[in-house]
Amino acid sequence: MATFGEALATGADLVSAAERAVLRAVAPLDGPVDLLCFFVCGEDPDEVVLAGERVMAHGGGAVAVGCSATGVIGEGRGVEEQGAVSVWAARLPGVTLTPFRLDVVPEEDHLAVVGMHEPTPSDRAALLLANPYEFPAQSFVEQSTTALGGLPLVGGLADGMRGQDSVRLFLEGEVADSGAVGLILGGDNVVGTMVSQGCRPIGPAMAVTKAEGNTIVELAGAPAYEKVEGVINALPEEEQELASLGLHIGIAMDEYAERHEHGDFLVRAVVGADPDEGTLTIGDMVEVGQTVRFQVRDRDTADTDLAQRLRAFEESAPGRTDSVLLFSCNGRGVSMFATADHDVRAVRQTLGTDNVSGFFAAGEIGPVAGGNHLHGFTACLLAFAR
Template sequence: MARFGDALTTGADLVNAAERAVLSALDQVGAVPDLVCFFISGADPDEVALAGRHIMEFAPGAVTLGCSCTGVIGDGRGVEDRGAVSVWCARLPGVDLTPFRLDTVLDEDHLAVVGMSEPGPRDKAAILLSNPYEFPTPAFVRESTPALGGLPLVGGLADGAHGEGSVRLFQDGEVVDSGAVGVIIGGEGVLGTVVSQGCRPIGPAMTVTKAEGNLLLELAGESAYAKLESLLESLPEEEQELAAQGLHIGIAMDEYSEQHEQGDFLVRMIVGADPEPGTLTVGDMVEVGQTVRFQVRDAGSADEDLTRRLTDFGTRNDVGGGLLFSCNGRGGSLFPRPDHDVLAVRRILGAGSVAGFFAAGEIGPVGGVNHLHGFTACLLAFAD
């Protein structure tokens, strides 16, 4: 029978906080764990590294995986922008664990990623934690679905209090400041993933009639900028304010669907708009013929989307524990409290042990394809 434990501690002394957290989580498992994941938020990268080493010393024989971050999740709480440690332990009978560490090497005129293990027939998912400042995470995730035979990836981009140079990754007793670390997980104990993008569509669905790379030139035969301008003018004042805070665009996952509503899109940021050529710059590649729909995000729509997806997942699965990767733009920046996402997971799925961190980008599958997201909550769930 699977067993799970999680703990979150705070304090200026990160090493002491790490010891308290790992001992509490281990005590809840009551047996030698198979997998220990941990996440550390702290001002001093060297102290973060010491705290991570200390946690791994308490789990000999277990696969250990962790990273630095700017906020942690655990014990039904979320703590942002101060010293904190979250530890999650799991005893997973019948589950296979294959750790890997990724790095890049120069291969003629391009960088190649090395170190990924080939998934086996029992493998169900892989956790991936990466340093976003020097590892090509977007390209790796984009190519991962065909390269790994459809294996779902879930995880996040690590960070540190001082950005570049302060990221630390942990795996099986080692501390590294580059590349990516992870573990492939196989067996019946892995239930699957939940990805909540938390946006709601505004305006009609439209066909892309002209595009170049991530430049959206025409929608339904008209200037993309003009289409957006016309839509914004027609919106109620409340939705205009939401759009001004950050507008997104959804790319339909099923072109053959008769309707494209909330949850039917891969959501991407609109990162630029140029009225002279009439173009919009999207945070991903767009192609002629795709169906798109503009999107806005607020706490209400994010809560509704997460609740709906968790409820649907919970009707089909008996969840015992999970790892949660929430955007650092959610938490207290979006909701009244930073523990919104973890409390929703625990309440709706009945999972007692859920831990993770606030990521600088989240990794999770949408429509059977792995993607790097922003503003999402991505969950990897394990059976009770």
């Protein structure tokens, strides 16, 4: 039977915090540790490395994987922008673990990602932690659905309190500042994954009638900028304010659905608008014929969506979840909910487990409608059973 432990420790001495966290995390396990996942937030990248090495040193023969972050999650709370270490430990006698380290190498006229293992029929999910500053995370994740035979991919983009130069990845005693690390997990103890995007649609669904790459030129036969102006101007004043804080667009996952409502879209940010050209630029490639609908995100919508997704997840496998790895956007902590504890508390309460660890990511990875995607402002999880 699988057993789990988790702990979060804070303090100015990050190495001491790491030791305290790992010792508390492994204490409840009734046997050797098979897997350690850990996340380190600290001001000094060198101290982050020392803290990560201290965690791995206590792993014995365990597979150990982790990364730096600007905030960590554990013991029912989130801690952002201060020295903290979260450690999740598991004894998984029924689970196979296949670690991997991904690098980018030149190959003829393009760059290729090397190091990924081919899944087996018994594999249930893969965990991925990546450096977002130099690893092609979005293209890799999008292509992984086909390359991995539909295997769900979940995880997050690492970061550091000093930005690009402070990102660190950890795997089996080694430290890297580039690429990606992770592992493939197989066996019935892997319950599944969940993604909460936390947006709600505004305005009508519209067809893309002209597009170039990630630029929408026309919607429903009219300039895209003109269409979004019309949608926003028709909103109540409070929703216009939400749109001004960050407008998103949903790309319909089922083109043949009669209606496209909440939860029917892959949500992407609107990253640019050109009133002279009449175009919108979004955070993904878009094709003519796709159906899109504008979206807004706010605290209440994100809270409601997470609650609904968690209830649906629990209903799909009632009572099976005993432990969770949680990857929440670094925009979902105090900046959205006024507390960094919101997501972890919701997961613990709805799924009925006290064992939830993770980190605040610079981008979250999880499957939606059978395809792996890189997200923003989401909460993604990987659940385990005893």
